[in-house]
Amino acid sequence: MPFPTHRPRRLRRTESLRGLVRETTLSTKALVYPLFVCPGTNVKAEIPSMPGHYRWSVDGLVEECQAAHDLGIPAVILFGIPEKKDEAGSGAYDPNGIVQRAIRAVKKAVPDLLVIGDVCLCEYTSHGHCGVIARTRDGEVENDLTLELLAKTALTQAQAGADIVAPSDMMDGRVSRIRRELDAHEFSGTAILAYAAKYASGFYGPFREAADSAPQFGDRRPYQMDPANQREALKEIASDIEEGADIVMVKPALPFLDVLALARRKFDVPLAAYQVSGEYSMIAAAAEKGWIDRERILMESLISIRRAGADFVLTYFAKEAARLLKC
Numbered sequence: 001m002p003f004p005t006h007r008p009r010r011l012r013r014t015e016s017l018r019g020l021v022r023e024t025t026l027s028t029k030a031l032v033y034p035l036f037v038c039p040g041t042n043v044k045a046e047i048p049s050m051p052g053h054y055r056w057s058v059d060g061l062v063e064e065c066q067a068a069h070d071l072g073i074p075a076v077i078l079f080g081i082p083e084k085k086d087e088a089g090s091g092a093y094d095p096n097g098i099v100q101r102a103i104r105a106v107k108k109a110v111p112d113l114l115v116i117g118d119v120c121l122c123e124y125t126s127h128g129h130c131g132v133i134a135r136t137r138d139g140e141v142e143n144d145l146t147l148e149l150l151a152k153t154a155l156t157q158a159q160a161g162a163d164i165v166a167p168s169d170m171m172d173g174r175v176s177r178i179r180r181e182l183d184a185h186e187f188s189g190t191a192i193l194a195y196a197a198k199y200a201s202g203f204y205g206p207f208r209e210a211a212d213s214a215p216q217f218g219d220r221r222p223y224q225m226d227p228a229n230q231r232e233a234l235k236e237i238a239s240d241i242e243e244g245a246d247i248v249m250v251k252p253a254l255p256f257l258d259v260l261a262l263a264r265r266k267f268d269v270p271l272a273a274y275q276v277s278g279e280y281s282m283i284a285a286a287a288e289k290g291w292i293d294r295e296r297i298l299m300e301s302l303i304s305i306r307r308a309g310a311d312f313v314l315t316y317f318a319k320e321a322a323r324l325l326k327c
Ligand code: PBG
Pocket: 118, 120, 122, 130, 168, 169, 203, 204, 205, 206, 207, 208, 275, 276, 277, 278
């Protein structure tokens, strides 16, 4: 009797053997590319904490979207940086706002590319919060007034041609309010991707530099989820599905793989994960120092997010991963 009898290494000997028994795959079809758009023309301003990512004016954005599409990336998600911000975040729901103009231009130039609109007020409010501030309670974000503005934001994005709207604000009841608004205006075909389990995370730091959206006072803990909570995430996801979310998302990705895995087992709807700005910057910075192998680690992190249960991943590595998957 040879010892040991169990020899899993037999199936690890060559790449074709490993490929034969591989349990999870990563396809370019499962990547969504996040992009920042700002006013002006010919603007391509690098985001200091996210090397390789830029604030694009609409003209350059359209070219970047074309390049992503040429690589086989099926979708982009757009974030707007408006000309000016105000208390009520009016740039978010202006039919001619920066994101609405960008959506129109991208859909016109690259009609097959899916365009997702991020629905939130924080990039548009002068105070940097994701909703309007209550006059009565000290600095608190007012839930139900905010819902009206989010509904308008989603509608104007749908009218501009967004295929999917993605509320990322974490107000209570926003999915059903948005669904009702879209349906009432004959946009029943526009899907909702809900940032369902969105945690109050330090990993959003670089994004806030990119979007200039850091809260001017307080923080987002009164509306985003406590990183210590897992059961609560399942409740948030269940209620978003009940309210009409077509796709639900966990965010950030790598620090919350347990939540993703549980959600995959429990729910039967498409599941997305957002590998957020801080996750990108961490890998980019360590690689820049020569401490880790950038390509290897970005691919490992993406396959891990898929393995945990995400059907697709929003990632700043989208173009790079698409290129690597081609070879
Ligand atoms: C808007 C929004 C944020 C992100 C996506 N949508 C920022 C935040 O909640 O502060 C973060 C994405 C990232 O870090 O890449 N609310």
